[in-house]
Amino acid sequence: MTHFKSLREFIVALDEIGEIQRIDTAVDWDLEIGAVIRHSYDLRAAAPLFTNITGYQETGFRVLGAPGALSGPQHPLARFALALGLPADAHGRQIIETLVAARNQPGIPPVPVQRADAPCKQSIMLGNDIDLYRFPTPRLHGHDGGRYIQTFGMNIVRTPDGSWTNWSVNRMMISDKDTLACLIADTQHLGIIRAQWAVLGQPMPIVLAIGVEPGLPLVGGMPLPQGVDESHYLGAIFGEGIEVVPAETVDLPVPATAEIVIEGHIALDETVLEGPYSEFPGYIATEATPKKVFHVSAITYRDEAIMPALAAGPPTEENHVIIGTTSAAEICYELRSAGLPISLAWYNTEAALHWLTLSVASDWHETTGMGSHELIDEIAAVIFRGKPSVHAPKILVVEDDVDITRIEGVVWAFATRSHPDLSRGEFHYPPALSDPLAIYLSEEEKHSFRTGKVIYNCLLADLYPEGRPIKGSFENGWPPEIQDRVLSRWQKYGYR
Numbered sequence: 001m002t003h004f005k006s007l008r009e010f011i012v013a014l015d016e017i018g019e020i021q022r023i024d025t026a027v028d029w030d031l032e033i034g035a036v037i038r039h040s041y042d043l044r045a046a047a048p049l050f051t052n053i054t055g056y057q058e059t060g061f062r063v064l065g066a067p068g069a070l071s072g073p074q075h076p077l078a079r080f081a082l083a084l085g086l087p088a089d090a091h092g093r094q095i096i097e098t099l100v101a102a103r104n105q106p107g108i109p110p111v112p113v114q115r116a117d118a119p120c121k122q123s124i125m126l127g128n129d130i131d132l133y134r135f136p137t138p139r140l141h142g143h144d145g146g147r148y149i150q151t152f153g154m155n156i157v158r159t160p161d162g163s164w165t166n167w168s169v170n171r172m173m174i175s176d177k178d179t180l181a182c183l184i185a186d187t188q189h190l191g192i193i194r195a196q197w198a199v200l201g202q203p204m205p206i207v208l209a210i211g212v213e214p215g216l217p218l219v220g221g222m223p224l225p226q227g228v229d230e231s232h233y234l235g236a237i238f239g240e241g242i243e244v245v246p247a248e249t250v251d252l253p254v255p256a257t258a259e260i261v262i263e264g265h266i267a268l269d270e271t272v273l274e275g276p277y278s279e280f281p282g283y284i285a286t287e288a289t290p291k292k293v294f295h296v297s298a299i300t301y302r303d304e305a306i307m308p309a310l311a312a313g314p315p316t317e318e319n320h321v322i323i324g325t326t327s328a329a330e331i332c333y334e335l336r337s338a339g340l341p342i343s344l345a346w347y348n349t350e351a352a353l354h355w356l357t358l359s360v361a362s363d364w365h366e367t368t369g370m371g372s373h374e375l376i377d378e379i380a381a382v383i384f385r386g387k388p389s390v391h392a393p394k395i396l397v398v399e400d401d402v403d404i405t406r407i408e409g410v411v412w413a414f415a416t417r418s419h420p421d422l423s424r425g426e427f428h429y430p431p432a433l434s435d436p437l438a439i440y441l442s443e444e445e446k447h448s449f450r451t452g453k454v455i456y457n458c459l460l461a462d463l464y465p466e467g468r469p470i471k472g473s474f475e476n477g478w479p480p481e482i483q484d485r486v487l488s489r490w491q492k493y494g495y496r
Contacts, residue, residue: 001085003215003238006119006257007306010083010214011064014047017088019071019078021046028054029063029147034140037065037311044072047079049306056136060304063136067152067308068217068318070349080321083214085238092325092405093344098237099222099329100336107232110244110253118245118256120209125299126248130178132296135260137174140311141278145288146173148277149180149262152308152318153210154220156252157193160200165253166193167230169220172208172294173274180208180294181274182266187433187449189226194266194292203265205250206294211259211306213242221319222326223387249297259305263298279437280323282314282352320349323391328356331388338382340375341367343400347391348407354438355394357404364399365461372397372459376427384432384453391435393451398458401471417458429453 004010014020021040027033027050036048048065071078074089081090084098115121125131137147150172158165166189172180184191197204209216215237219230231253235241244253247263254261270293276285310318324347332345341361347353358379361367368375376397383392398404398413419425431450434441438451445451460468470476474483 001238002082003085003240004082005213005243007064007067007211007214007259007308008257010067011049011306013082014079017075017078019046019088020049022049022051024051026052026054026057029056029136029138030054031139031142033063033065033138033309034144034311037140037309038313040066041069041311041313041317044070044076046071050136053136059134059136061136062304062306063138064211064306064308066310066318067214068310068322070316070321077321077325079214080218080325083218085215092346095325096329096332096344096346099326100333102233102237103330103333105236107229108235108239108241109229110231110235111241112253113243113245113256115245118243118254119302120254120256120258120261121245121300122303123301124248126297130296130299132174132177132180132262132299134299135301135305135307137307138309140309141284141313143276143278143284143286145273145275145277146175146181148173148309149307150182150208150210151310151312152217153208153260154212154216154255155190156207156209156254157190157204158252159193160196160202164193164227165229165231166190167216167220169217171277173277173291175272175274175293178296179272180262180296181272181291182294183274184266184292185436185449192226197266198268201268203267203295205252206264206266207247207250207252207254208262208294209255209258209260210262211302211308212255213257216242216255217318218322218326221323223330223390225387247298248300254300258302260301260307261299262294262296263300264294264296267293267295278313280312280317280319280352281354281437281439283439315352316349320347320352323347324349324353327353327388327391331356331358331383331392334388335379335382338378340378340382344404346404348404348410350407353391353435355396356392357396357398357410359398359400359402359404360459362399362401362461364459365465371462372457373427375459376455376457380427380429380453380455384429387433389433389453393434393438393453395453395455396458397455399460413458414456417460418456424457426454426456429455 271290274291
């Protein structure tokens, strides 16, 4: 595996495969950058690297858009795959299995490096010199209430007893030159740790690291269990610890190659208006609400710092790719650990994290002795008991003759195998942990972070213990010699 230890190394690797579009034309930080990022998603174009930002030309600061988005058909998951050290053309199953395999390994803690060897310390702002507006933070969407400096960085916090360091991705908006407005949900690990500091009557120390090595935002969006340190898990993926250096004003580790590091504390009771901000379900937001305040005590940064940014919205953008893929890996790991015959878990990005598809071994009925309703109840008991439930309001369960990483196969299986009778085709479960951003939720469900769940049964094995219907695909519908002949003559037929 190739471990890219900085955002800059990652950009070089992306550029080598045509996945960076350098934009030297002057571009405005106010909405224009966000619109370019959004359109690049729609076209699955190369990631835009803005080098000439209005009002910031003399600083050398840059913005990298769409750092984890999908790419074109040759290597659609290239940005995600390279961030994990895999080949650019790695497919979904290979990525999931890499993430699952690391969950079975002991974590590897970060490696401290000397301050002189940490690029993130090249420049330092303290006291009255602190100015968040020094950086070309974009206002991304037309309805956004401000400039969002944190859309793809790492929030780093630690429990008061020092037993657990958590690395996560949560949006943050500039409120003033030395304050940020932060989305911190009580049910998220960031909120759980903040509550521990609040019990002590103390503001929570925090670091926001922007432009970190590319694997960190991936694991920061993964629903790892409470108490698991995401940096240790990333170390297990690469077989070596990431490099860190102490922060300036708080007792927390900082990724040594981060482009920008913002240090400070989350106030106990103080709030400030944040938003609106259009999020991953894909709808325009129109309301601002009070959020927690981050008081900045230091900023360190690299020369000519690069700020990654995403423009959340309809599929497909980073939330769908990264949260979906890493959540699927964690769900796959937990279901397999429970002894269930799971072949793969996958979030089709087109569904904006609103449905999960599971494939089970085709011989599940013979090996488990269960019927489909019993097996699905076992699946529900695992998924709906904790954090993986958040992005699993609707689940489809199919046999593994379907490639669930391809949306057309999932739609075909759902349409042809799920019985319209509720007693057979879909099973409903009591309210469990849920993301509050789904637009179909009631106000009560949004505030409680809980809603009902449904699993759609697309299984055939217990209906057809013998003579099960076989997919009439190219692989199944023609003799091997005919398949080989057609494949070997494909260009002779005139196809490119």
